[in-house]
Amino acid sequence: MESNLYIDEYLDFKKYWLVLKRRIVPASITCLGVMTLSLVTALSLEQVYQAEGQVMIKTNKSAKLTGLENDIGKIEVLTNESDPLTTEVEVVSSRPIIDRVIKELDLRNKQDELYRYKDLINKLEIKPVTGGNVIKISYEDSDAERAALVVNKIIELYQEKDTENNRSEAIAARQFISEELPEVEAKVAQAEADLRNFKNENQIANLSEETTTLIETSKLVDTQIDQVAAELGDVNARYTSLSSQLGMNVSEAAAISSLNQSVAVQKALTQLQNVKVELASKRNLFGENAPQIISLKEQEAELTALLEQQIRQTLGSQSASSVAQLNILGLGRLKQEQISEFASLGLKKTGLEQKLANLKQTKTDYQQRLSVLPNLEKRQKELERKTKAAQATYQTLLGKLQETQVAEKQNIGTVRVLANAIPPDEPTGPSKKLIVAAGGLLGGLLGIAVAFLLDLKDNSLKNSQEIEEIFGYPLQGVIPDLAKEGSPNLLVGDVVDTLPQLPAGQNDSSHHRHALLPIREAYQILQANLKLLSLSQARKVIAVTSCVPQEGKSHVSANLAIAQNQVGKRILLIDADMRRPSQHKIWSIPNYLGLSNVLKGEAEWQEAIKTIKPGLDILTAGDLPDNPVPLIDSERMKYLIETAALTYDHVIFDTPPITGMADTRILGRMVDGLLMVVRPGVANYGSVSVAKKLIETTGQPIIGVVANGVNLRNEAYGYDYYYYPNYEYDDSYSLNQGK
Numbered sequence: 001m002e003s004n005l006y007i008d009e010y011l012d013f014k015k016y017w018l019v020l021k022r023r024i025v026p027a028s029i030t031c032l033g034v035m036t037l038s039l040v041t042a043l044s045l046e047q048v049y050q051a052e053g054q055v056m057i058k059t060n061k062s063a064k065l066t067g068l069e070n071d072i073g074k075i076e077v078l079t080n081e082s083d084p085l086t087t088e089v090e091v092v093s094s095r096p097i098i099d100r101v102i103k104e105l106d107l108r109n110k111q112d113e114l115y116r117y118k119d120l121i122n123k124l125e126i127k128p129v130t131g132g133n134v135i136k137i138s139y140e141d142s143d144a145e146r147a148a149l150v151v152n153k154i155i156e157l158y159q160e161k162d163t164e165n166n167r168s169e170a171i172a173a174r175q176f177i178s179e180e181l182p183e184v185e186a187k188v189a190q191a192e193a194d195l196r197n198f199k200n201e202n203q204i205a206n207l208s209e210e211t212t213t214l215i216e217t218s219k220l221v222d223t224q225i226d227q228v229a230a231e232l233g234d235v236n237a238r239y240t241s242l243s244s245q246l247g248m249n250v251s252e253a254a255a256i257s258s259l260n261q262s263v264a265v266q267k268a269l270t271q272l273q274n275v276k277v278e279l280a281s282k283r284n285l286f287g288e289n290a291p292q293i294i295s296l297k298e299q300e301a302e303l304t305a306l307l308e309q310q311i312r313q314t315l316g317s318q319s320a321s322s323v324a325q326l327n328i329l330g331l332g333r334l335k336q337e338q339i340s341e342f343a344s345l346g347l348k349k350t351g352l353e354q355k356l357a358n359l360k361q362t363k364t365d366y367q368q369r370l371s372v373l374p375n376l377e378k379r380q381k382e383l384e385r386k387t388k389a390a391q392a393t394y395q396t397l398l399g400k401l402q403e404t405q406v407a408e409k410q411n412i413g414t415v416r417v418l419a420n421a422i423p424p425d426e427p428t429g430p431s432k433k434l435i436v437a438a439g440g441l442l443g444g445l446l447g448i449a450v451a452f453l454l455d456l457k458d459n460s461l462k463n464s465q466e467i468e469e470i471f472g473y474p475l476q477g478v479i480p481d482l483a484k485e486g487s488p489n490l491l492v493g494d495v496v497d498t499l500p501q502l503p504a505g506q507n508d509s510s511h512h513r514h515a516l517l518p519i520r521e522a523y524q525i526l527q528a529n530l531k532l533l534s535l536s537q538a539r540k541v542i543a544v545t546s547c548v549p550q551e552g553k554s555h556v557s558a559n560l561a562i563a564q565n566q567v568g569k570r571i572l573l574i575d576a577d578m579r580r581p582s583q584h585k586i587w588s589i590p591n592y593l594g595l596s597n598v599l600k601g602e603a604e605w606q607e608a609i610k611t612i613k614p615g616l617d618i619l620t621a622g623d624l625p626d627n628p629v630p631l632i633d634s635e636r637m638k639y640l641i642e643t644a645a646l647t648y649d650h651v652i653f654d655t656p657p658i659t660g661m662a663d664t665r666i667l668g669r670m671v672d673g674l675l676m677v678v679r680p681g682v683a684n685y686g687s688v689s690v691a692k693k694l695i696e697t698t699g700q701p702i703i704g705v706v707a708n709g710v711n712l713r714n715e716a717y718g719y720d721y722y723y724y725p726n727y728e729y730d731d732s733y734s735l736n737q738g739k
Contacts, residue, residue: 026447026450027447027448027450028447029447030443030446030447030450031440031443031444031446031447032443033443034439034440034442034443034446034447035436035439035440035443037439038435038436038438038439038440038442038443039436039439041435041439046142047142047427048140048141048142048427048428049140049141049142049143049144049147049423049424049426049427049428050138050139050140050147050424050428051138051139051141051144051147051148051150051151051421051422051423051424052136052137052138052151052419052421053136053137053138053151053152053154053155053417053419053420053421054129054134054135054136054137054417054418054419055134055135055137055155055158055159055415055416055417055418056132056133056134056135056415056416056417056418057084057085057088057133057134057135057414057415057416058133058414058415058416084133085128085133085135086128088128088135089126089127089128089135091158091161091162092126092135092137092154092158093121093124093126095117096161097154097157097158097161098117098120098121098124098154099117100157101120101150101153101154101157102114102115102116102117102120104153105146105149105150105153107120107146107150120150123139123140123141124137124138124139124150124154125137125138125139125140126138134418137151137154137155137421138151139151139154139421140428144423144424144425145423147421147423147424148421148422148423148424151420151421152420152421155415155417155420155421158415159413159415159417162413162414162415163413165413166413166414170404171404173400173404174401174404174405177397177400177401177404178401180397181394181397181398181401184390184393184394184397185394187390187393188387188390188391188393188394190390191383191386191387191390191391192387194383194386194387195380195383195384195387198379198380198383199380202376204376204380210373211370211373211377214366214369214370214373215370217366218363218366218367218370221359221362221363221366222363224359225356225359225360225363228352228355228356228359229356231352232349232352232353232356235345235348235349235352236349238341238345239345239346239349242341242345268303268306271303272300272303272304272306275296275299275300275303276300278296279293279296279297279300282296461678461680461681461683461684461685461688463680463707463710463711463715464478464680464707464710464715465715466680467678467680467683467688467705467707468705468707470685470688470689470692471676471678471688471692471705472692473676473702473704473705474704474705475704475705475706475707476526476529476530476533476675476703476704476705476706477522477523477525477526477529477704477706477707478522478525478706478707478710478715479519479522479523479526479552479556479559479706479707479708479709479710480518480519480522480709480710480711480712481709481710481711519559520563523559523560523562523563524563524566526560526563526706527560527563527564527567529704530542530560530564530675530703530704533673533703533704538672539672539673539703540645540648540649540650540651540672541641541644541645541650541651541653541670541671541672542650542651542652542653542671542672542673542674542675542703543576543652543653543655543664543667543668543671543673543674543675544556544557544560544652544653544654544655544674544675544677545655545656545657545658545664545668545674545675545676545677546657546658546676546677546678546679546683547657547658547659547676547678547683547687547688547690547691548657548659548682548683548687549580549657550679550682551657551677551678551679551682551683551708551709552677552679552708552709553654553655553657553677553708554575554577554582554583554586554654555586555708556675556677556706556708557573557583557652557653557654558573558583558586558587558654560652561573561616561618561652562616564649564650564652565613565615565616568615569615569649569650570615570616570647570648570649570650571615571616571617571648571649571650571651571652572609572617572618572619572644572647572648572650572651572652573616573617573618573619573652573654574595574618574619574644574651574652574653574654575594575595575618575619575620575621575654576595576621576632576653576654576655576656576663576667577621577654577655577656577663578595578596578621578622578624578625578628578631578632578663579624579628579656579661579663580656581594581620581621581624582654583618583620583621583654584620584621587610587612587618589610589612589618589620590610590620591620591621591622592622592623593607593608593620593622594608594619594620594621594622594623595608595619595620595621595622596621596622596623596624596625596628596631597622597623598619598622598636598640599631599632599634599636599637599640600625600631601636605619605640605643605644608620608622617648628663629662629663629666632663632666632667633666637667637670638670641670641671651671653667653671655667658674658676658691658694658695658700659687659690659691659694665694665698665700668698668700668701669698669699669700671701672701672703673701673702673703674695674700674701674702674703675703675704675705675706676691676702676704676705676706677705677706677708678705678706678707678708679707679708679709680707680709680710680711681709681711682709
């Protein structure tokens with residue numbers, strides 16, 4: 001595991017290194033440009049001296065004067081700074097102070113002109129020291145003495161201005177308070193008068209005590225109401241019982257009770273009763289016409305008239321008429337007592353009802369008073385607060401008036417000098433060596449960034465490793481591009497498709513043959529890998545294709561045929577690219593009779609082949625058809641493949657690119673396998689992804705990938721083709737021309 005991890009890390013490092021190698025020119029230009037700029041900057045720097053002084057801001061009470069904000073006497077700070085030091089920094093760097101420094105020190109530039117405000121402020125730095133009331137003032141200048149003079153002059157003028165500001169603030173505050181004091185005093189008097197009038201109008205002495213008293217009295221009234229209501233219930237019960245027994249109302253009972261208490265009525269009533277008793281007794285003895293009876297009747301009539309007269313005198317005529325209907329003489333002693341009690345209960349009932357009504361009214365009055373007390377209390381508190389606020393404002397202003405009067409007479413500021421500036425001994429600023437070194441480091445980083453940025457924008461495949469990773473199929477061969485390695489030009493053919501071939505022959509010079517050796521070895525490795533594949537599964541017929549044009553699949557097909565023929569195999573190379581055929585150009589042979597003629601039935605394939613050398617035959621494309629697809633997808637093509645496979649050891653088809661045309665996809669189902677040719681710098685991730693998807697969806701039998709025209713400098717893996725000066729490569733055939 002540790003070994004594999006090391007290898008992965010090594011390969012990743014190699015990938016990054018290859019990116020830098022590919023983009024070494026723009027990266028170097030960027031790095032050198034930044035280094036040159038840093039060098040020029042370092043050489044043009046002028047020595048600068050920085051002088052520094054410090055002042056401390058001491059808080060002064062006269063700078064925190066207060067005043068009225070509104071009519072209720074609320075106090076608000078007039079100078080409410082969130083950060084006093086920041087404000088003081090702005091004061092120090094203000095134009096009046098800086099202009100005075102320039103004028104008094106007669107500061108001039110190289111053109112002998114007075115400094116402008118901007119000229120000095122750009123060299124001046126004023127900042128507060130964290131954690132204290134200290135301000136640091138520093139100034140940079142090419143003259144050390146002048147730098148110290150500027151700082152000290154700024155401190156001096158800042159102290160003067162601070163003292164003037166404090167005195168002017170005190171004077172302004174004193175004048176403002178003197179003007180506001182009468183108005184505030186009037187507000188105090190008004191607030192006190194409003195509170196006093198409110199208490200008089202609402203008869204308020206102490207609302208808290210009054211509330212407590214009302215609550216307790218209300219509870220007592222509730223108790224009395226309960227008692228009177230209970231007593232009234234008892235009286236009502238007895239009253240109702242007597243009313244039903246006597247069959248009279250309370251007015252009649254009261255009248256009878258009054259008659260019972262009248263002496264004259266009782267005397268007349270007693271005499272009348274006696275006469276009636278005597279009359280009843282005499283009737284038992286005498287008749288109605290007897291003088292005794294007549295005399296008693298006359299007495300009865302006289303006494304009855306007398307009784308009625310006494311009743312009218314006692315009760316009045318209206319009550320007398322209602323009582324006359326009652327049989328007063330028939331009332332017994334017990335009934336008279338009941339009537340008397342009934343009359344008494346009626347009076348008591350009326351009294352209790354009146355008392356109960358009075359108690360309930362009293363409770364209602366208490367409740368109404370209690371309901372308004374919260375509002376009265378709220379209003380009273382508002383008036384009291386207003387009065388207290390006005391009084392507090394008045395007292396505060398009186399105190400501040402005394403403070404401002406004292407501060408106005410003082411001539412002391414808030415600025416204290418902690419350290420005056422002294423001329424510096426050493427210049428400030430970065431070292432020239434450090435600038436150059438930083439420029440070199442920055443240039444290197446920017447160069448690397450430019451290299452990786454350019455590489456990211458380049459969507460083409462860079463080397464065989466990327467080809468193998470994106471395809472996922474085994475890499476069967478890597479064909480180098482020696483033209484990029486400084487070797488002789490090995491690319492032959494026309495301008496459009498200049499791809500490497502496998503030249504061989506005894507007529508080549510020794511130097512030329514040695515230069516071609518890496519390509520020879522690359523194709524021998526390719527044919528050897530394909531031979532090993534054939535051991536596990538027969539792959540006599542293969543089709544060579546690519547993702548896009550100009551990837552060199554035709555030259556790979558031709559050189560693979562040569563390499564297999566050199567190991568004693570009988571090879572048939574068929575140019576199946578009937579859209580842009582190239583094998584006849586590579587081999588410099590005629591193309592009047594070829595594959596298209598065979599598939600049309602115009603000739604047998606044995607008649608159309610051309611023998612290049614023993615064991616190596618070529619069937620060119622022939623006449624270009626309007627639509628090659630029906631010819632490829634025909635029984636004649638199947639027959640050609642079957643018979644050629646029986647005749648030759650290997651049959652190689654040079655087919656069009658797999659993307660954009662159906663020729664290769666149709667032919668791919670007839671052969672034993674497809675060999676993909678991919679050229680770095682020509683194929684990109686988009687075209688390769690499309691080709692891979694087509695292969696997967698159509699189920700093409702891929703046997704591997706060949707990386708063609710590879711720049712060995714861009715390879716992460718080591719593809720070393722060793723060169724032996726005395727090595728003689730035995731080849732009886734020479735391929736000198738072709739595409």
